Amino acid sequence: MKKKSLKYLILIFLISLSFNIFLSLTASNFSGDSSYYNLRFFDHIKETGKPLVYDDLSYSGRFIIGSPLFHYLFALLSFLPILLKIIPAILLSSITVIAYFISKEITGNSRVSLLVSFLSSFIPIYSLILINQISVYSLVFPLLALMMLCFVKIEDRRFFNLFVVLSFLLPLVHSSSFIFILVLLFYFLLMISENIPVSRGKTEVIVFSFFLILLINMLFFKKALFQYGLNFIYGSVPAALLRDYLQNLNILEIFSYIGVLPLVFGIWGLYIGFKQKKESVLIVSSLILGILFMFLFGMIEINIGLLFLSFGLVLLSSLGLKSLFDYLTKTKLSKFSRFFTFAFVILIILLSFFPTYYLYNHDTNLSDFEWMKENIPYGSVVLAPAEYGHFISYYGRENVADTNYLLAPNANDRLNDIDEIYTTWSYNKAVDLMKNYEVNYIYINEKIKNKYKINDLKYVEDGDCIRRLKETIYSFNC
């Protein structure tokens, strides 16, 4: 690697890191509800040394399963709380380095790879699920990207060894290691369909990692497999949630999460890549195909899918960019090559950096939940949409539903019933449903009102069971 490229790469990494750390440290709270679920998990590990197996506050009591490595690792970090802000930022910024090396492998062009690396630092979807969040995907995302890099460079002994180690680590971190199995399967299929021989070494590591990931997941998710069968993979996404996504599906919104540049150059790159039948391109294409396959069968949450999809498109953008620069060198504009590079950097700032910044939720307001902690008895059941569930349980109150759907009792019915309680006109129906879940309090803020397109609960005045405690909280006593 040239020194100049290395300098630029370090600079890109530092810019990305500064951006992520700035956003994390300037916020008083973590973003995202899952951060609070994880914080509670870490506290439990610190207190008992054991993972949380039964959560009596989630879904008013339910079993929890999952791979333990992420929680143990971050529980250790949580002894110094600032690390919970810094380490995820470093992990996210490491994507720039991985993206550089993969696109270098795809294009062999340092300038293009540096641009792709810069592009990978600001993908708007990061703001929704990674920045200033304690999310398992902070670890899964770079690990999966690193595995892809190792797979591309598997002939190199160092990358081969790293791949073997990562094959053990990834399934220990999260069940989304199944994504990697799908990537490998699609890679295999694409190679066969394109008549490109798969090297012996690659076949071997595919077989090895396939069985290893399968075995480790079976060890950790045995119970979920027995309960859901193969539905386990998509059983974690309730039908009600998928329906909501599909009903509110806004293609423009999805594009804005991925970013204009990765979308345009990525699709162009995909087209070029298939024409060139390049092996490294097929690996990245397999990632995109794998994610689309999971979307199609509802096996993955939309935002998580978009995260991996956008990464795939960013990598493929390298081919689109290279083709653009190659074209420019053939024209009279070739002498303005530096200008075009600079222009692309400006485009990244305009079309990726700013959207990422503005999409980020700068302030997660938890004052209502803090109020609950002070004024509501411990263990009371608070009704709120699933996306507020972890906030409620973090402050010691029971939720009716949260976003941890795997093995959740009746997740689909609960989501439907919560929607019904917020939207119904019928007082009796709402009371019946709330009695079912032994609800004591109802939470309703402006976002919830906007979500359900209501001004308030429509039946509040129809009976004596529901009483307003505060602008956003009702008590239910019947």
Place this chain on the structure above:
Amino acid sequence: METVLEDLRKQYTPLIVKPYFIFLISFLVLVISFLLRGFVLSGEEPHFFYRISEFIVSNGIPSYDYLSFGGRFFLYPLGTPILLFILNQLFKVSLTNLIVFIPLILGFLDLILVYLIFKKFKLSRGTLSAICYFLLLSPPLIYISNYLGYSTIPFFLNLLAFYFIVTQKSILRLVSFLIYLTLPFFGFIHVFFGMILLLFYFLKYEKLSKFFPFLAIVFVASVINLKFLTKFGFGAVSYPARDLIFAISGSYGFSIFLIFLFIFGISLIWKNGKYKNNFVYLFILINLLVLYLNFKYIVYANLILVVVAAYGLKNVYKMKWSSLLIKNLTIIILISGVIFSGFSFIHENSDVSPTPQLKNALEFLNDKTNPRDVILSHQMYGVYINSIAKRKNFVDSNSAYAPQSDTRLYTLDKLFYSKSLDFALESFSEFKISYILITPEMKNGLVWSRNNEGLLYLLKNNPDVFKMIYNNEGVEIWRIR
């Protein structure tokens, strides 16, 4: 690491392929469940056979079963209960002890027979031991060695008879013929496997003409079963495909890692002989087809699976790998997967069924209810209602040849989830249901997930119609007034 693994392999391979070591391990693995659960009568099928054999001991062979599905024709394979009756009369061993110990003894003998049979085919010691270990760790074999089921005895008889055939001694072949003659009493699938195995054996290793005398067995099987074949059909019961794989269901399906090894095995067979092995492909295909029609055939399909899987492991081992480390790790993972499936199945089946709480409730039903009363519960408790409470069930797991089984299962489903009191009362009256048995498992996902779903709502809100007469640690009995 590679050298260490190779050293370990060289050191321990001679030991683990030794027959006495295989048999010792086999016995230890098979006995684990018994040590965890105790040597007690447990499971649906053993309780079913206990009831039928007990009835035969006291009253002879009946023509009508008054208890299952509220009453039905006695169309069960009689081989197992009659054998239990004979052993009971001959050796004066209690039926309970026979039902508890026979699976363990026969399971162990199954493994010895499999070893002896494949030894006759001059397989390498490695492949031979892999077959035995894979079979030992496969959920179907563990199941039939733990519970006296429909296949426990006929599977053993099939292996024994086939072993006598492969010994190629005339006197033993005569004995095997007699054994095969008993198979029709255990059901079609057992005869089918025996005959198809013999047919392929004689075609491949001897002369087809030697198979002809065995056609008499097919004839006997047809005659014995003709009456209810023509009257009631084949009695095939559909089952969810996920039941075929143990990892994604709780049933005694195939180990998922054995399935992958099976695929490697098939690829080896294809590589070695291509179209020369059409016989093998046909044999496998026919067996898969029968498995599709009848889940109980899984015990035989599993035997084929483990044999091909053992070749699969050999294939993986003999393949040229560019990295010895990856090769060794992959083999370790595959073997660990097979071991994990086996022990996971043992763990899942280590509890006594029915639980002491359920047993007490069933005994309560036996004490306090009328013999004509029909008890409504989930179908997995039907056999226990018959055998422990000695009362009629509404439905049970033996739905083949049961009267109106589809209607009853549909009604049961509607009864469980409907909140219509009129419909419930109408159904109770139509099927003469007097009591409802509810277990904690039914309330926690087996049927309901919430306290006031369907029938639970009706029970709670209609005290003038339903009265709870028993409640012990979540097991409830409700009387319909």
